[in-house]
Amino acid sequence: MKNVTRRAFTAGAGAAVAAALTARKGFPFASAGQKLEIQLANEIGTVRPELHGQFAEHLGSCVYGGLWVGRNSPIPNINGYRKDAVEYLKALSIPVLRWPGGCFADDYHWRDGIGPAGKRPRSVNSHWGNYVEDNSFGTHEFVGLCRMIGAEPYLAGNVGSGSPRELRDWVEYCNYAGDSSLANERAANGSKEPFGVKYWGVGNENWGCGGQMSGEEYAEHYRRFATYLRTWNEPRPFLIACGPNRNDAAWTRGFFEGLRRRGPINGFAMHFYSNGTTQATRFTAAQMEQQLSSFAQMERAILEQRQLMNTWDPQGAIGLLVDEWGVWDRMDPAEEKRYGRLFQQITMRDAVAAAMGLNVFQRQADKVIMANIAQMVNVLHSLLLTDGDKCVRTTTYYTYELMKPHRGKKAVKVETGDAWPLGLSVSASKGTQELVVTFANPKPDSGVSVNCALAGGSAAGATARVIHHPDLNACNGFSQPDAVTPKGIEVSAQGSSLRLELPPLSVVTTVVRLA
Ligand code: AHR
Numbered sequence: 001m002k003n004v005t006r007r008a009f010t011a012g013a014g015a016a017v018a019a020a021l022t023a024r025k026g027f028p029f030a031s032a033g034q035k036l037e038i039q040l041a042n043e044i045g046t047v048r049p050e051l052h053g054q055f056a057e058h059l060g061s062c063v064y065g066g067l068w069v070g071r072n073s074p075i076p077n078i079n080g081y082r083k084d085a086v087e088y089l090k091a092l093s094i095p096v097l098r099w100p101g102g103c104f105a106d107d108y109h110w111r112d113g114i115g116p117a118g119k120r121p122r123s124v125n126s127h128w129g130n131y132v133e134d135n136s137f138g139t140h141e142f143v144g145l146c147r148m149i150g151a152e153p154y155l156a157g158n159v160g161s162g163s164p165r166e167l168r169d170w171v172e173y174c175n176y177a178g179d180s181s182l183a184n185e186r187a188a189n190g191s192k193e194p195f196g197v198k199y200w201g202v203g204n205e206n207w208g209c210g211g212q213m214s215g216e217e218y219a220e221h222y223r224r225f226a227t228y229l230r231t232w233n234e235p236r237p238f239l240i241a242c243g244p245n246r247n248d249a250a251w252t253r254g255f256f257e258g259l260r261r262r263g264p265i266n267g268f269a270m271h272f273y274s275n276g277t278t279q280a281t282r283f284t285a286a287q288m289e290q291q292l293s294s295f296a297q298m299e300r301a302i303l304e305q306r307q308l309m310n311t312w313d314p315q316g317a318i319g320l321l322v323d324e325w326g327v328w329d330r331m332d333p334a335e336e337k338r339y340g341r342l343f344q345q346i347t348m349r350d351a352v353a354a355a356m357g358l359n360v361f362q363r364q365a366d367k368v369i370m371a372n373i374a375q376m377v378n379v380l381h382s383l384l385l386t387d388g389d390k391c392v393r394t395t396t397y398y399t400y401e402l403m404k405p406h407r408g409k410k411a412v413k414v415e416t417g418d419a420w421p422l423g424l425s426v427s428a429s430k431g432t433q434e435l436v437v438t439f440a441n442p443k444p445d446s447g448v449s450v451n452c453a454l455a456g457g458s459a460a461g462a463t464a465r466v467i468h469h470p471d472l473n474a475c476n477g478f479s480q481p482d483a484v485t486p487k488g489i490e491v492s493a494q495g496s497s498l499r500l501e502l503p504p505l506s507v508v509t510t511v512v513r514l515a
Contacts, residue, residue: 060340106160113138215254326381
Protein backbone atom coordinates (compact mmCIF):
# COMPACT_ATOMS: atom_id res chain seq x y z
CA MET A 1 0.00 0.00 0.00
CA LYS A 2 1.44 3.36 -0.96
CA ASN A 3 1.46 6.38 1.25
CA VAL A 4 -0.88 8.21 -1.05
CA THR A 5 -4.50 9.11 -0.72
CA ARG A 6 -6.85 6.95 -2.70
CA ARG A 7 -9.05 9.80 -3.83
CA ALA A 8 -9.28 10.55 -7.51
CA PHE A 9 -6.55 12.76 -8.86
CA THR A 10 -6.99 16.47 -9.06
CA ALA A 11 -8.11 17.57 -12.49
CA GLY A 12 -4.63 18.61 -13.65
CA ALA A 13 -3.01 15.27 -12.86
CA GLY A 14 -5.60 13.13 -14.63
CA ALA A 15 -6.07 9.38 -14.48
CA ALA A 16 -3.38 7.00 -13.26
CA VAL A 17 -2.23 4.70 -15.96
CA ALA A 18 -2.36 4.80 -19.69
CA ALA A 19 -2.49 1.07 -20.17
CA ALA A 20 -1.20 0.55 -23.67
CA LEU A 21 2.44 -0.43 -24.07
CA THR A 22 4.12 1.61 -26.72
CA ALA A 23 7.66 1.57 -28.04
CA ARG A 24 8.82 5.17 -27.84
CA LYS A 25 11.11 6.90 -30.27
CA GLY A 26 14.71 6.65 -29.07
CA PHE A 27 13.94 4.07 -26.35
CA PRO A 28 14.61 0.40 -27.03
CA PHE A 29 11.82 -0.79 -24.77
CA ALA A 30 8.06 -0.66 -24.60
CA SER A 31 6.63 1.75 -22.05
CA ALA A 32 3.40 2.19 -20.18
CA GLY A 33 2.39 5.76 -19.43
CA GLN A 34 1.84 6.82 -15.83
CA LYS A 35 0.61 10.14 -14.48
CA LEU A 36 1.59 11.19 -10.97
CA GLU A 37 1.17 14.20 -8.79
CA ILE A 38 3.89 15.38 -6.42
CA GLN A 39 2.33 17.52 -3.70
CA LEU A 40 5.09 19.85 -2.58
CA ALA A 41 3.02 21.50 0.14
CA ASN A 42 1.94 18.16 1.59
CA GLU A 43 4.88 17.43 3.90
CA ILE A 44 5.26 14.04 5.64
CA GLY A 45 8.36 14.56 7.78
CA THR A 46 12.13 14.86 7.54
CA VAL A 47 14.03 12.16 5.70
CA ARG A 48 16.40 11.52 8.57
CA PRO A 49 19.77 10.41 7.22
CA GLU A 50 19.40 7.43 9.58
CA LEU A 51 16.80 5.99 7.20
CA HIS A 52 19.82 5.13 5.05
CA GLY A 53 21.53 3.33 7.97
CA GLN A 54 23.64 0.16 7.92
CA PHE A 55 24.24 -2.95 9.98
CA ALA A 56 27.41 -5.02 10.50
CA GLU A 57 27.45 -8.30 12.41
CA HIS A 58 30.12 -10.80 13.35
CA LEU A 59 28.80 -13.17 10.73
CA GLY A 60 30.51 -14.71 7.71
CA SER A 61 33.02 -12.25 6.29
CA CYS A 62 31.18 -9.06 7.16
CA VAL A 63 33.53 -7.87 9.90
CA TYR A 64 36.59 -10.10 9.48
CA GLY A 65 37.74 -9.82 5.88
CA GLY A 66 35.11 -7.29 4.83
CA LEU A 67 35.83 -4.41 7.20
CA TRP A 68 38.76 -5.53 9.32
CA VAL A 69 41.78 -7.38 7.95
CA GLY A 70 44.20 -6.65 10.78
CA ARG A 71 47.31 -4.52 10.75
CA ASN A 72 49.59 -7.25 9.41
CA SER A 73 47.43 -8.17 6.44
CA PRO A 74 48.84 -8.00 2.88
CA ILE A 75 45.48 -6.43 1.97
CA PRO A 76 45.92 -2.65 2.00
CA ASN A 77 44.65 -1.37 5.32
CA ILE A 78 44.57 1.64 7.60
CA ASN A 79 45.52 0.37 11.05
CA GLY A 80 43.75 -2.90 10.32
CA TYR A 81 40.66 -1.43 8.60
CA ARG A 82 40.29 -2.52 5.00
CA LYS A 83 41.31 0.55 2.97
CA ASP A 84 39.10 0.14 -0.10
CA ALA A 85 36.02 -0.59 2.02
CA VAL A 86 36.66 2.44 4.21
CA GLU A 87 37.06 4.68 1.16
CA TYR A 88 33.88 3.45 -0.52
CA LEU A 89 31.86 3.73 2.68
CA LYS A 90 33.21 7.17 3.45
CA ALA A 91 32.20 8.34 -0.01
CA LEU A 92 28.64 7.24 0.72
CA SER A 93 28.62 8.98 4.17
CA ILE A 94 27.14 6.13 6.22
CA PRO A 95 24.82 7.89 8.69
CA VAL A 96 24.57 5.19 11.37
CA LEU A 97 26.03 1.72 11.85
CA ARG A 98 24.50 -0.98 14.08
CA TRP A 99 26.85 -3.58 15.62
CA PRO A 100 27.77 -6.33 16.78
CA GLY A 101 24.55 -8.20 15.82
CA GLY A 102 22.05 -9.54 15.04
CA CYS A 103 21.84 -12.84 16.81
CA PHE A 104 25.50 -12.42 17.74
CA ALA A 105 24.57 -9.48 20.02
CA ASP A 106 22.80 -11.66 22.59
CA ASP A 107 25.81 -13.97 22.86
CA TYR A 108 28.39 -11.16 22.92
CA HIS A 109 30.17 -10.02 26.04
CA TRP A 110 31.74 -6.65 25.40
CA ARG A 111 34.60 -7.19 27.86
CA ASP A 112 35.91 -9.92 25.53
CA GLY A 113 36.61 -7.22 22.94
CA ILE A 114 38.67 -4.67 24.87
CA GLY A 115 42.30 -4.51 26.00
CA PRO A 116 45.39 -5.75 24.18
CA ALA A 117 44.23 -7.79 21.18
CA GLY A 118 46.61 -10.66 21.89
CA LYS A 119 45.15 -11.13 25.36
CA ARG A 120 41.50 -11.16 24.35
CA PRO A 121 39.64 -14.44 24.89
CA ARG A 122 38.83 -16.76 22.02
CA SER A 123 35.13 -17.44 22.06
CA VAL A 124 32.89 -19.50 19.82
CA ASN A 125 30.37 -17.76 17.57
CA SER A 126 27.59 -20.21 18.30
CA HIS A 127 25.03 -18.55 16.04
CA TRP A 128 27.05 -18.36 12.90
CA GLY A 129 28.99 -21.54 12.28
CA ASN A 130 30.80 -22.12 15.58
CA TYR A 131 33.96 -20.50 14.27
CA VAL A 132 36.43 -19.21 16.83
CA GLU A 133 36.05 -15.49 17.32
CA ASP A 134 39.34 -13.96 18.43
CA ASN A 135 37.64 -10.73 19.47
CA SER A 136 40.25 -8.64 17.68
CA PHE A 137 37.44 -6.37 16.49
CA GLY A 138 35.81 -4.98 19.63
CA THR A 139 34.31 -1.76 20.92
CA HIS A 140 37.33 0.47 20.24
CA GLU A 141 37.78 -0.92 16.73
CA PHE A 142 34.06 -0.46 16.01
CA VAL A 143 33.96 3.13 17.21
CA GLY A 144 37.19 3.78 15.28
CA LEU A 145 35.52 2.47 12.11
CA CYS A 146 32.47 4.67 12.69
CA ARG A 147 34.71 7.70 13.06
CA MET A 148 36.60 6.88 9.87
CA ILE A 149 33.45 6.55 7.79
CA GLY A 150 31.51 9.31 9.55
CA ALA A 151 28.81 7.03 10.99
CA GLU A 152 26.98 7.38 14.30
CA PRO A 153 27.59 4.16 16.30
CA TYR A 154 24.58 2.06 17.36
CA LEU A 155 25.42 -0.67 19.87
CA ALA A 156 23.09 -3.66 20.22
CA GLY A 157 23.25 -4.90 23.82
CA ASN A 158 23.03 -8.42 25.17
CA VAL A 159 19.77 -9.25 26.93
CA GLY A 160 19.43 -12.96 26.04
CA SER A 161 22.59 -14.17 27.81
CA GLY A 162 23.68 -10.95 29.50
CA SER A 163 22.72 -9.03 32.60
CA PRO A 164 21.52 -5.51 33.35
CA ARG A 165 24.87 -4.90 35.01
CA GLU A 166 26.87 -5.96 31.97
CA LEU A 167 24.93 -3.62 29.72
CA ARG A 168 24.93 -0.65 32.11
CA ASP A 169 28.68 -1.06 32.47
CA TRP A 170 29.11 -0.98 28.69
CA VAL A 171 27.25 2.36 28.64
CA GLU A 172 29.48 3.71 31.41
CA TYR A 173 32.63 2.38 29.74
CA CYS A 174 31.70 4.07 26.48
CA ASN A 175 30.19 7.31 27.67
CA TYR A 176 31.35 8.37 31.13
CA ALA A 177 33.69 11.34 31.10
CA GLY A 178 34.64 11.41 34.82
CA ASP A 179 37.05 9.49 37.03
CA SER A 180 35.37 6.07 37.31
CA SER A 181 37.20 2.75 37.02
CA LEU A 182 35.40 1.93 33.79
CA ALA A 183 36.14 5.34 32.25
CA ASN A 184 39.77 5.01 33.32
CA GLU A 185 39.93 1.57 31.78
CA ARG A 186 38.66 3.03 28.51
CA ALA A 187 41.38 5.68 28.70
CA ALA A 188 44.02 3.02 29.39
CA ASN A 189 42.78 1.17 26.33
CA GLY A 190 43.41 4.20 24.18
CA SER A 191 40.45 6.55 24.43
CA LYS A 192 40.46 9.19 27.11
CA GLU A 193 37.61 10.89 25.31
CA PRO A 194 34.26 9.18 25.85
CA PHE A 195 32.84 7.52 22.76
CA GLY A 196 29.52 9.33 23.11
CA VAL A 197 27.42 6.45 21.87
CA LYS A 198 23.84 7.61 21.50
CA TYR A 199 21.95 4.60 20.15
CA TRP A 200 21.59 1.54 22.43
CA GLY A 201 19.62 -1.54 21.48
CA VAL A 202 18.24 -3.52 24.42
CA GLY A 203 18.59 -6.97 22.87
CA ASN A 204 17.96 -8.27 19.37
CA GLU A 205 15.15 -10.50 18.13
CA ASN A 206 14.28 -11.50 21.68
CA TRP A 207 11.30 -13.35 20.19
CA GLY A 208 13.86 -15.69 18.54
CA CYS A 209 17.64 -15.98 18.84
CA GLY A 210 17.66 -13.38 21.61
CA GLY A 211 15.95 -15.63 24.17
CA GLN A 212 12.74 -17.08 22.61
CA MET A 213 10.56 -14.81 24.75
CA SER A 214 6.99 -13.65 24.42
CA GLY A 215 6.35 -9.90 24.22
CA GLU A 216 5.23 -9.89 27.87
CA GLU A 217 8.35 -11.74 29.04
CA TYR A 218 10.63 -9.43 27.09
CA ALA A 219 8.87 -6.38 28.56
CA GLU A 220 9.88 -7.55 32.04
CA HIS A 221 13.50 -7.84 30.99
CA TYR A 222 13.34 -4.55 29.13
CA ARG A 223 12.04 -2.69 32.20
CA ARG A 224 14.90 -4.01 34.33
CA PHE A 225 17.64 -3.42 31.79
CA ALA A 226 16.44 0.02 30.73
CA THR A 227 16.25 1.25 34.32
CA TYR A 228 20.03 1.11 34.61
CA LEU A 229 21.00 2.51 31.22
CA ARG A 230 21.56 5.96 32.58
CA THR A 231 22.70 9.24 31.20
CA TRP A 232 26.31 9.49 32.29
CA ASN A 233 27.07 12.36 30.00
CA GLU A 234 25.67 13.72 26.81
CA PRO A 235 24.46 12.19 24.59
CA ARG A 236 21.54 10.79 26.53
CA PRO A 237 21.21 7.08 25.64
CA PHE A 238 18.50 6.61 23.06
CA LEU A 239 17.01 3.26 24.08
CA ILE A 240 15.70 0.94 21.43
CA ALA A 241 13.47 -1.98 22.35
CA CYS A 242 13.17 -5.14 20.30
CA GLY A 243 10.09 -4.88 18.12
CA PRO A 244 8.19 -7.48 16.11
CA ASN A 245 9.20 -9.89 13.45
CA ARG A 246 7.44 -8.38 10.45
CA ASN A 247 3.89 -7.46 11.45
CA ASP A 248 3.53 -9.60 14.58
CA ALA A 249 0.79 -7.75 16.44
CA ALA A 250 0.84 -10.17 19.41
CA TRP A 251 4.46 -9.24 20.15
CA THR A 252 3.74 -5.54 20.07
CA ARG A 253 0.63 -5.82 22.24
CA GLY A 254 2.40 -8.11 24.72
CA PHE A 255 5.40 -5.81 24.97
CA PHE A 256 3.51 -2.56 25.48
CA GLU A 257 1.03 -4.13 27.90
CA GLY A 258 3.95 -5.63 29.83
CA LEU A 259 5.84 -2.35 29.84
CA ARG A 260 2.95 -0.75 31.67
CA ARG A 261 4.13 2.71 30.64
CA ARG A 262 7.21 2.25 32.83
CA GLY A 263 10.79 2.44 31.81
CA PRO A 264 12.39 4.79 29.35
CA ILE A 265 11.93 3.85 25.72
CA ASN A 266 12.76 5.91 22.65
CA GLY A 267 12.54 3.46 19.79
CA PHE A 268 10.87 0.19 18.87
CA ALA A 269 12.67 -1.88 16.23
CA MET A 270 10.89 -4.13 13.74
CA HIS A 271 12.75 -6.63 11.52
CA PHE A 272 11.44 -7.31 8.05
CA TYR A 273 13.30 -9.51 5.55
CA SER A 274 12.23 -10.12 1.93
CA ASN A 275 12.85 -13.77 1.28
CA GLY A 276 13.77 -15.10 -2.12
CA THR A 277 12.95 -18.61 -3.31
CA THR A 278 16.15 -19.19 -5.27
CA GLN A 279 19.84 -18.29 -5.42
CA ALA A 280 20.72 -14.67 -6.08
CA THR A 281 21.75 -14.92 -9.74
CA ARG A 282 19.08 -17.42 -10.76
CA PHE A 283 15.88 -15.47 -10.34
CA THR A 284 13.11 -15.71 -12.90
CA ALA A 285 10.83 -12.72 -13.43
CA ALA A 286 8.07 -14.51 -11.47
CA GLN A 287 10.37 -15.24 -8.51
CA MET A 288 11.50 -11.64 -8.51
CA GLU A 289 7.90 -10.44 -8.58
CA GLN A 290 7.11 -12.60 -5.56
CA GLN A 291 10.06 -11.15 -3.63
CA LEU A 292 9.51 -7.52 -4.60
CA SER A 293 5.84 -7.68 -3.64
CA SER A 294 7.04 -8.03 -0.01
CA PHE A 295 7.76 -4.29 0.05
CA ALA A 296 4.04 -3.55 -0.09
CA GLN A 297 3.68 -5.95 2.86
CA MET A 298 6.43 -4.10 4.69
CA GLU A 299 4.64 -0.79 4.20
CA ARG A 300 1.40 -2.33 5.45
CA ALA A 301 3.28 -3.72 8.47
CA ILE A 302 4.67 -0.26 9.25
CA LEU A 303 1.23 1.33 8.97
CA GLU A 304 -0.40 -1.30 11.18
CA GLN A 305 2.39 -1.32 13.75
CA ARG A 306 2.41 2.45 14.05
CA GLN A 307 -1.34 2.37 14.61
CA LEU A 308 -0.89 -0.27 17.33
CA MET A 309 1.89 1.76 18.97
CA ASN A 310 -0.48 4.74 19.14
CA THR A 311 -2.64 2.79 21.60
CA TRP A 312 0.07 3.01 24.26
CA ASP A 313 1.89 6.03 22.91
CA PRO A 314 -0.82 8.40 21.69
CA GLN A 315 1.63 11.32 21.46
CA GLY A 316 3.77 9.30 19.06
CA ALA A 317 6.92 9.92 21.12
CA ILE A 318 8.38 6.47 20.39
CA GLY A 319 10.03 6.16 17.00
CA LEU A 320 9.69 3.09 14.82
CA LEU A 321 12.92 1.58 13.50
CA VAL A 322 13.38 -1.15 10.94
CA ASP A 323 16.87 -2.03 12.10
CA GLU A 324 17.17 -5.14 9.95
CA TRP A 325 15.67 -5.37 6.48
CA GLY A 326 16.63 -6.44 2.99
CA VAL A 327 16.55 -9.37 0.61
CA TRP A 328 17.46 -12.83 1.89
CA ASP A 329 17.88 -15.29 -0.96
CA ARG A 330 18.70 -19.00 -1.00
CA MET A 331 22.40 -19.35 -0.31
CA ASP A 332 24.74 -21.02 -2.77
CA PRO A 333 26.59 -23.61 -0.61
CA ALA A 334 29.82 -23.20 -2.60
CA GLU A 335 29.79 -19.43 -2.16
CA GLU A 336 28.96 -19.69 1.53
CA LYS A 337 31.84 -22.11 1.95
CA ARG A 338 34.21 -19.75 0.22
CA TYR A 339 33.02 -16.37 1.51
CA GLY A 340 31.25 -17.18 4.76
CA ARG A 341 27.70 -17.46 6.01
CA LEU A 342 24.90 -15.55 4.31
CA PHE A 343 27.07 -14.34 1.45
CA GLN A 344 25.00 -13.70 -1.66
CA GLN A 345 25.59 -11.96 -4.95
CA ILE A 346 23.86 -8.63 -5.41
CA THR A 347 22.09 -8.09 -8.71
CA MET A 348 20.02 -5.57 -10.63
CA ARG A 349 16.99 -6.97 -8.78
CA ASP A 350 18.59 -5.97 -5.48
CA ALA A 351 19.10 -2.39 -6.64
CA VAL A 352 15.36 -2.13 -7.26
CA ALA A 353 14.58 -3.89 -3.96
CA ALA A 354 16.79 -1.43 -2.05
CA ALA A 355 15.06 1.54 -3.67
CA MET A 356 11.61 0.08 -2.97
CA GLY A 357 12.57 -0.32 0.70
CA LEU A 358 14.03 3.18 1.02
CA ASN A 359 10.97 4.62 -0.74
CA VAL A 360 8.75 2.95 1.87
CA PHE A 361 10.77 4.44 4.76
CA GLN A 362 10.81 7.89 3.17
CA ARG A 363 7.03 7.77 2.68
CA GLN A 364 6.71 6.91 6.41
CA ALA A 365 9.23 9.54 7.51
CA ASP A 366 6.89 10.92 10.16
CA LYS A 367 7.23 7.67 12.15
CA VAL A 368 10.21 5.67 10.89
CA ILE A 369 13.32 7.19 12.41
CA MET A 370 15.97 4.68 11.37
CA ALA A 371 16.35 1.75 8.97
CA ASN A 372 19.43 -0.48 8.75
CA ILE A 373 19.84 -2.66 5.73
CA ALA A 374 21.30 -6.11 6.44
CA GLN A 375 24.21 -6.02 6.05
CA MET A 376 26.94 -3.58 5.00
CA VAL A 377 29.56 -5.98 3.58
CA ASN A 378 29.49 -9.62 2.36
CA VAL A 379 26.23 -10.58 4.07
CA LEU A 380 22.72 -10.55 2.53
CA HIS A 381 21.75 -7.25 0.82
CA SER A 382 25.21 -5.74 0.99
CA LEU A 383 26.80 -2.54 -0.27
CA LEU A 384 30.21 -4.13 -0.83
CA LEU A 385 31.48 -7.61 -1.63
CA THR A 386 35.07 -8.65 -1.04
CA ASP A 387 37.23 -11.53 -2.21
CA GLY A 388 40.81 -11.45 -0.95
CA ASP A 389 42.15 -8.09 -2.03
CA LYS A 390 39.22 -7.36 -4.37
CA CYS A 391 36.33 -5.20 -3.27
CA VAL A 392 33.35 -4.33 -5.46
CA ARG A 393 30.58 -1.82 -5.03
CA THR A 394 27.30 -3.64 -5.54
CA THR A 395 24.13 -2.39 -7.17
CA THR A 396 22.80 -1.81 -3.63
CA TYR A 397 25.67 0.63 -3.10
CA TYR A 398 24.64 2.53 -6.19
CA THR A 399 21.00 2.74 -5.11
CA TYR A 400 22.13 4.32 -1.84
CA GLU A 401 24.36 6.68 -3.81
CA LEU A 402 21.46 7.65 -6.09
CA MET A 403 19.17 8.28 -3.13
CA LYS A 404 21.64 10.24 -1.00
CA PRO A 405 20.26 13.66 -2.09
CA HIS A 406 17.03 12.92 -0.14
CA ARG A 407 18.83 13.00 3.21
CA GLY A 408 17.74 15.84 5.45
CA LYS A 409 14.99 17.01 3.09
CA LYS A 410 11.24 17.00 3.82
CA ALA A 411 9.43 14.00 2.41
CA VAL A 412 6.32 15.09 0.50
CA LYS A 413 3.32 13.10 -0.68
CA VAL A 414 3.14 11.59 -4.10
CA GLU A 415 -0.15 10.58 -5.62
CA THR A 416 0.28 7.64 -7.95
CA GLY A 417 -3.31 6.45 -7.97
CA ASP A 418 -1.92 2.93 -8.25
CA ALA A 419 -2.57 0.43 -5.45
CA TRP A 420 -0.93 -2.52 -7.19
CA PRO A 421 1.91 -3.94 -5.01
CA LEU A 422 4.22 -4.04 -7.99
CA GLY A 423 3.27 -0.68 -9.39
CA LEU A 424 5.80 2.10 -9.73
CA SER A 425 7.47 2.81 -6.37
CA VAL A 426 8.08 6.52 -5.72
CA SER A 427 9.23 8.84 -2.96
CA ALA A 428 9.90 12.57 -3.12
CA SER A 429 11.51 15.09 -0.80
CA LYS A 430 12.04 18.81 -1.02
CA GLY A 431 14.65 21.25 0.19
CA THR A 432 14.68 25.00 -0.16
CA GLN A 433 15.81 24.94 -3.78
CA GLU A 434 15.47 21.35 -4.87
CA LEU A 435 12.97 18.59 -5.22
CA VAL A 436 14.37 15.05 -5.24
CA VAL A 437 12.31 12.18 -6.62
CA THR A 438 13.25 8.49 -6.75
CA PHE A 439 11.35 6.07 -8.96
CA ALA A 440 11.84 2.32 -8.84
CA ASN A 441 10.31 0.43 -11.73
CA PRO A 442 9.94 -3.23 -10.68
CA LYS A 443 8.70 -4.42 -14.08
CA PRO A 444 11.34 -6.39 -15.99
CA ASP A 445 9.50 -6.22 -19.30
CA SER A 446 8.18 -2.70 -19.50
CA GLY A 447 9.48 0.84 -19.18
CA VAL A 448 7.38 3.60 -17.67
CA SER A 449 6.78 6.92 -19.33
CA VAL A 450 6.35 9.16 -16.29
CA ASN A 451 4.38 12.37 -16.45
CA CYS A 452 4.43 14.16 -13.08
CA ALA A 453 2.43 17.21 -12.18
CA LEU A 454 4.19 19.34 -9.57
CA ALA A 455 1.48 20.73 -7.30
CA GLY A 456 2.65 23.70 -5.25
CA GLY A 457 6.01 24.16 -6.99
CA SER A 458 7.58 25.08 -10.26
CA ALA A 459 10.59 23.49 -11.93
CA ALA A 460 13.46 25.27 -13.65
CA GLY A 461 15.36 22.26 -14.95
CA ALA A 462 16.58 18.94 -13.58
CA THR A 463 19.24 16.26 -13.78
CA ALA A 464 18.64 12.53 -13.41
CA ARG A 465 20.66 9.35 -12.94
CA VAL A 466 19.59 5.79 -13.55
CA ILE A 467 20.74 2.33 -12.60
CA HIS A 468 19.51 -0.24 -15.07
CA HIS A 469 20.57 -3.45 -16.76
CA PRO A 470 18.45 -5.52 -19.14
CA ASP A 471 19.36 -8.71 -17.25
CA LEU A 472 17.69 -8.90 -13.84
CA ASN A 473 20.50 -11.21 -12.63
CA ALA A 474 23.32 -8.91 -13.75
CA CYS A 475 25.77 -8.14 -10.96
CA ASN A 476 29.10 -6.47 -10.27
CA GLY A 477 31.17 -9.63 -9.94
CA PHE A 478 34.83 -9.73 -8.97
CA SER A 479 35.86 -10.12 -12.62
CA GLN A 480 33.36 -7.47 -13.84
CA PRO A 481 33.19 -4.93 -11.03
CA ASP A 482 31.54 -2.23 -13.13
CA ALA A 483 28.91 -4.25 -14.99
CA VAL A 484 26.05 -2.23 -13.49
CA THR A 485 26.74 1.39 -12.59
CA PRO A 486 24.64 4.57 -12.66
CA LYS A 487 24.46 6.79 -15.70
CA GLY A 488 22.88 10.09 -16.62
CA ILE A 489 19.41 9.98 -18.17
CA GLU A 490 17.28 12.58 -19.89
CA VAL A 491 14.66 14.43 -17.92
CA SER A 492 12.42 17.34 -18.75
CA ALA A 493 11.34 19.67 -15.94
CA GLN A 494 9.64 22.97 -16.68
CA GLY A 495 6.98 24.77 -14.71
CA SER A 496 4.58 22.26 -13.22
CA SER A 497 5.67 19.37 -15.41
CA LEU A 498 8.29 16.69 -14.84
CA ARG A 499 8.69 13.99 -17.47
CA LEU A 500 11.07 11.10 -17.91
CA GLU A 501 11.32 7.61 -19.36
CA LEU A 502 12.17 4.85 -16.90
CA PRO A 503 13.72 1.73 -18.40
CA PRO A 504 12.36 -1.66 -17.31
CA LEU A 505 13.69 -2.77 -13.92
CA SER A 506 15.43 0.45 -13.01
CA VAL A 507 15.99 3.00 -10.29
CA VAL A 508 16.04 6.68 -11.25
CA THR A 509 16.64 9.69 -9.04
CA THR A 510 15.99 13.13 -10.42
CA VAL A 511 17.06 16.34 -8.72
CA VAL A 512 14.77 19.15 -9.83
CA ARG A 513 15.77 22.81 -9.45
CA LEU A 514 12.83 24.72 -8.03
CA ALA A 515 12.07 28.10 -9.53
O1 AHR B 1 21.10 -10.54 9.50
C1 AHR B 1 21.18 -11.91 9.78
C2 AHR B 1 20.35 -12.32 10.97
O2 AHR B 1 19.01 -12.10 10.71
C3 AHR B 1 20.59 -11.57 12.25
O3 AHR B 1 21.65 -12.08 12.98
C4 AHR B 1 19.30 -11.74 12.99
O4 AHR B 1 19.02 -10.66 13.83
C5 AHR B 1 18.29 -11.92 11.90
O5 AHR B 1 17.49 -13.03 12.10
